[in-house]
Amino acid sequence: MKSICVIGIGYVGLPTAAMFASKGHRVVGFDVNKNAVSALNKGKIIIEEPGLGELVKEVVEKGNLTGTDECPKDCDVYIIAVPTPINKDKTADMRFVESATRSIVPCLEPGNIVVLESTSPPRTVEDLMLPILSESGLKMGEDVYVAHSPERILPGQVLYELKNNSRIVGGINEISSQKVKELYESFCEGEICLTTSTTAEMCKLMENTFRDVNIALANELAKMSEELGVNAWEVIELANKHPRVNILSPGPGVGGHCIALDPWFLVEKSKNALLINQGRHINDSMPEYVFEKIRKILGGFNGQLITLLGVTYKPNIDDVRESPIMRLLDLLKHENVVVNVCDPHANNKVGGIDSVYAASDRSSMVVLCVNHKEFEDIDFEQLRSVMDGNVILDTRNFFDKDKVESAGLRYELLGNGR
Ligand SMILES: NC(=O)c1ccc[n+]([C@@H]2O[C@H](COP(=O)([O-])OP(=O)(O)OC[C@H]3O[C@@H](n4cnc5c(N)ncnc54)[C@H](O)[C@@H]3O)[C@@H](O)[C@H]2O)c1
Structure with missing residues (x-):
């Protein structure tokens, strides 16, 4: 069994640390965030992730x-899982x-392993980390084993995916590579x-880039569909019946x-990253x-109340980082409108109202932004009865x-130009 230091105990580092600990390793979570460290030492977590609270409590x-809030000296392995x-x-x-x-660097000893898990621009290990680690006077690759092992977990099913996903180890x-694989x-x-x-x-970046570019294609289709009088969702359903198409x-x-x-890491590093x-x-x-x-549906902004359902960046998680709904909220806040946000998951308190009906009270328009499971069972009759207006925009x-329509509401769908 090894002693392992995980640097950065956030969404990636904490579950990783807990998994190693559950297999009998002695694990230290090092973070500059004292709240995260003190919560961990109490066996508690400050993020939302199914099963993680129980596992952390057990291994603590x-x-x-x-x-700890200081890098520990006596470890065999250092795993970096800090933000990029x-x-x-x-x-x-x-x-x-x-x-x-x-x-x-001051903690390194011969035989140690250093792993970068953070998603990083190509050549980070070679050009950024190795020169710094070499300041220890130890020979990288001979005295100290170094690799990048990108994390590919999906928030919401992190513990399952840590165990079952395939993993890339680039030494x-x-x-x-071999030492890190064994770990x-x-x-x-x-x-x-x-x-x-x-x-x-490169693998990690291209996996996410593949998704991003393909979502961009779907978004372009939505815009074209509204322009050309078709329903993008119908196009997708029909086109995807082709055995080699998956829009x-x-x-x-x-x-x-x-x-x-x-x-963006690829755009920064390569002039060929045009698409x-x-x-x-x-x-x-x-x-x-x-x-x-x-704005168009409402015929301009003149003091109406708009209700946004969901602010997180995807359904059924608490994470609002880079959420496009935060950007939408920001745009609306600069207009002559009042915005209510209902999000039972969001960790930033923006989604302050938990009840859809309370959030929609006297609303002119309800915009479904995130498809959280709580929004599956909305009673549209009740919604209609509390709203002033009658528009539902489903993005x-x-x-x-x-x-929606049988409750007397008007249904608008992003990407539908029919
Ligand atoms: N969140 C995900 O679902 C996910 C999935 C795959 C990959 N990644 C990648 O993993 C990396 C970490 O992401 P995250 O979501 O866990 O971030 P996070 O913000 O949740 O956690 C990172 C932690 O690192 C700590 N930290 C920052 N600098 C530090 C330092 N110098 N020393 C010690 N601690 C430090 C922060 O205080 C924070 O607690 C990023 O590169 C991210 O792109 C994230």
Whole structure:
């Protein structure tokens, strides 16, 4: 069994730390956020993720997982899971990876393993981390084994995916890959594929870029459909009957810490990332597009109350990072309207009203922004009775049009030009 330090105990680092701890390793979660550390030491979590609270409580009580706000010296393995956000100019902000790497240097000893899990621009391990780690005086690849192993978990099913997903391990040399593979085998039952660190970085970025570009295609279809008098959702349903076609769904934009950001890392690093760049711009334009649609449906903004259902970047999670709905909210806030937000999951208190009906009281328009499961059973008769206006704008093709209309409400669907 190894002693493992996970640097950054957020959405990725904490479940990873807990999984290693559950397999008997001695794990220390190192984070600069003292609240996260003190919660961890009480066996508590400050994020929402099914099953994680129970697992953390169990491994903390067993003494296998502890938290600290200083990089511990006596570990065999250092795993970096810190944020990699983007700057205003869409370049990668690598300050966290850099400082996490620096914090390891005084702790390094021969035989140690260093793994970067954070999603990073191509060549981060080679060009940013190795020069810093080499300041220890140890030889990278000989004394210390270094690899990138990108995390591909889906929020909401993190524990299942950590165990069952395949994992890429890109070492700076073969022995690094091998050592890191053996490490993850303690909880990962999926295939562990070995490659170089830069290929691993590229793989992770291309996975998210694939999704982003394809969502951009669906969003472009939605805009064209409204222009040309067709229903994008019908086009998608019919086109996807072709055995080799799978058009994704349009929506009010792409958010989250991954898909909305990672393609920019490629745009920054390669002048050939043209389609990728365009796809990002199309997806980033969707909140404005929905905003203009709301304005058009209402015939302008003159003090109406608008209700947004959902602000998180995807359904049934608490995460609002990069959420396109936050951008939509921001646009509406600058207009002469009042906005109520109902989100039973959001962690930022923006979705302050838990009841759909309370949030829609005297509303002119209800906009379904995120298809949370709580919105599945809306009673449209009750909704109609509390609203002043009668418009439902569905940006996800989530509601049953007939049910909405039979309650006397007007149903508008993003991407429907029919
Ligand atoms: N959230 C996801 O679903 C997901 C999925 C796959 C990959 N990723 C990638 O994983 C990485 C981490 O993402 P996250 O969602 O866990 O971030 P997060 O913000 O939830 O957690 C990161 C933690 O790192 C801490 N931190 C920052 N700098 C530090 C430092 N120098 N030393 C110690 N702690 C430090 C922060 O305080 C924070 O608690 C990112 O690169 C992200 O792109 C995230």
